[in-house]
Amino acid sequence: MQEPTYLVLVALGEKPLHGYGIMKAVETLSDGRVKIGAGTLYAALDRLAELDQVELDREETEGGRVRRYYRLTRTGRQVLAEETAVRSRYVARALAILEGKG
Amino acid sequence: MSSDDRRLEVWYRVLLRLYPREYRQRRGEELVTTLLDASPPNATRPSARSVFDLLRAACLARLKLATGGNVGRMVADGARWAGLFFCAYAVLRNLYEVWWLARCLAAGFPVDGLLTLSTGLEPAAFCLAFIALWQRWRVGALASATLLVALGALRALSYPGPDNWGFVLRMALPQTLPLFAAALLETRSAPRAKPERIAHLVAVVGLLAVVKTFAGHDTHGVALVAGSVALVALGLFDPRFLAALIVLRSNTDGRMLIGALERPWDVRDLLAAMIPPLFFVALTSIQCARARERMLRT
Numbered sequence: 001m002q003e004p005t006y007l008v009l010v011a012l013g014e015k016p017l018h019g020y021g022i023m024k025a026v027e028t029l030s031d032g033r034v035k036i037g038a039g040t041l042y043a044a045l046d047r048l049a050e051l052d053q054v055e056l057d058r059e060e061t062e063g064g065r066v067r068r069y070y071r072l073t074r075t076g077r078q079v080l081a082e083e084t085a086v087r088s089r090y091v092a093r094a095l096a097i098l099e100g101k102g
Numbered sequence: 103m104s105s106d107d108r109r110l111e112v113w114y115r116v117l118l119r120l121y122p123r124e125y126r127q128r129r130g131e132e133l134v135t136t137l138l139d140a141s142p143p144n145a146t147r148p149s150a151r152s153v154f155d156l157l158r159a160a161c162l163a164r165l166k167l168a169t170g171g172n173v174g175r176m177v178a179d180g181a182r183w184a185g186l187f188f189c190a191y192a193v194l195r196n197l198y199e200v201w202w203l204a205r206c207l208a209a210g211f212p213v214d215g216l217l218t219l220s221t222g223l224e225p226a227a228f229c230l231a232f233i234a235l236w237q238r239w240r241v242g243a244l245a246s247a248t249l250l251v252a253l254g255a256l257r258a259l260s261y262p263g264p265d266n267w268g269f270v271l272r273m274a275l276p277q278t279l280p281l282f283a284a285a286l287l288e289t290r291s292a293p294r295a296k297p298e299r300i301a302h303l304v305a306v307v308g309l310l311a312v313v314k315t316f317a318g319h320d321t322h323g324v325a326l327v328a329g330s331v332a333l334v335a336l337g338l339f340d341p342r343f344l345a346a347l348i349v350l351r352s353n354t355d356g357r358m359l360i361g362a363l364e365r366p367w368d369v370r371d372l373l374a375a376m377i378p379p380l381f382f383v384a385l386t387s388i389q390c391a392r393a394r395e396r397m398l399r400t
Contacts, residue, residue, distance in 0.1 A: 018136070019132060019133075019135070019136035019139070020135075020136045020139035020140055023136070023140055037151065037152055037154075037155025037156070037159075038133055038136045038137045038140060038152065038155065038156070039133075039152075039155040039156040039157075039158060039159025039160065040155055040158070040159055041136070042129055042132075042133060042136075042159065043159045043162055043163065065131075065134075065135040065138075066131040066132050066135055067132070067135055068132050
């Protein structure tokens with residue numbers, strides 16, 4: 001799983017968010033290192049929806065502007081947990097190597 | 103909404119035209135809202151970064167819609183069928199050469215030992231490659247392809263004249279490349295029903311036999327053109343026939359391209375070499391349009 005996709009799942013893990021909300025959350029989560037554009041974001045959301053990992057939560061119209069909120073599905077939460085576990089193992093091993101224990 | 107916002111929105115709506123219409127209808131308003139939310143205050147035109155991002159995403163959306171969402175499978179499927187088709191054809195061609203050599207020997211003509219050995223082994227190697235591709239044994243197909251290159255080299259050594267290795271490059275490699283490509287890609291394609299495989303293969307090989315029988319060695323022959331047109335017509339219904347067409351022509355077009363480079367004033371060679379790629383582009387476009395229609399219907 002690519003880093004932006006992982007961060008999108010993490011962002012949606014907390015609460016349902018709309019497009020711009022996800023973009024801001026990803027930027028915050030990565031300390032400003034990952035900035036995803038709207039085109040990339042919606043392509044990722046489409047892909048995650050096809051994989052049944054993300055679904056529409058609600059739709060709001062404000063001042064003629066449409067905002068759709070997305071949330072994680074049960075599958076999405078499970079995938080996020082598995083991916084996080086894998087990444088945690090990598091981090092633990094890398095830290096062990098850096099500290100001279102590997 | 104300020105005039106700056108309106109101007110920016112117009113810019114974004116123009117950029118959204120890059121996306122397929124169906125995508126715009128589904129996502130357009132939402133995308134514009136997000137793009138405007140993410141734009142810096144008082145911006146009057148999109149940043150280069152967001153233009154590039156939209157361009158990239160729009161291209162991917164179009165590609166996904168055109169290929170039914172699986173570009174890799176379409177390419178891999180075509181390559182595998184091209185490889186199978188090529189092997190079947192090569193077996194027939196080499197058997198013909200074996201028969202021709204046998205006639206030479208029977209008539210008492212001196213025939214080179216290396217040439218006889220190479221020509222005799224090639225049909226068996228192509229059969230192995232065919233079986234390996236059919237059964238999706240990637241390693242087996244690659245091994246067969248390597249064996250064929252070695253046999254091609256052996257055959258080149260048996261030809262008189264100083265340009266033996268030039269012969270290998272011109273003949274053996276172009277003829278083996280489709281097999282290599284198919285072997286590498288075939289494992290990515292999804293399995294299909296066996297009756298469908300057999301029906302397509304019989305149709306393709308049958309057409310090839312007809313075309314080759316009538317065309318002979320005349321690369322500009324009417325029969326070859328007629329056969330190509332028949333494959334093009336079938337290609338409208340199934341992209342694998344397009345792959346078949348390319349392989350059919352690949353046997354002659356390598357030589358024609360070299361001929362065109364050696365004799366640039368002779369336009370016929372260049373035109374003949376350009377026909378298959380042009381057919382491929384045109385017919386792939388038609389196939390893509392059909393896949394898109396199917397996808398929209400579902």
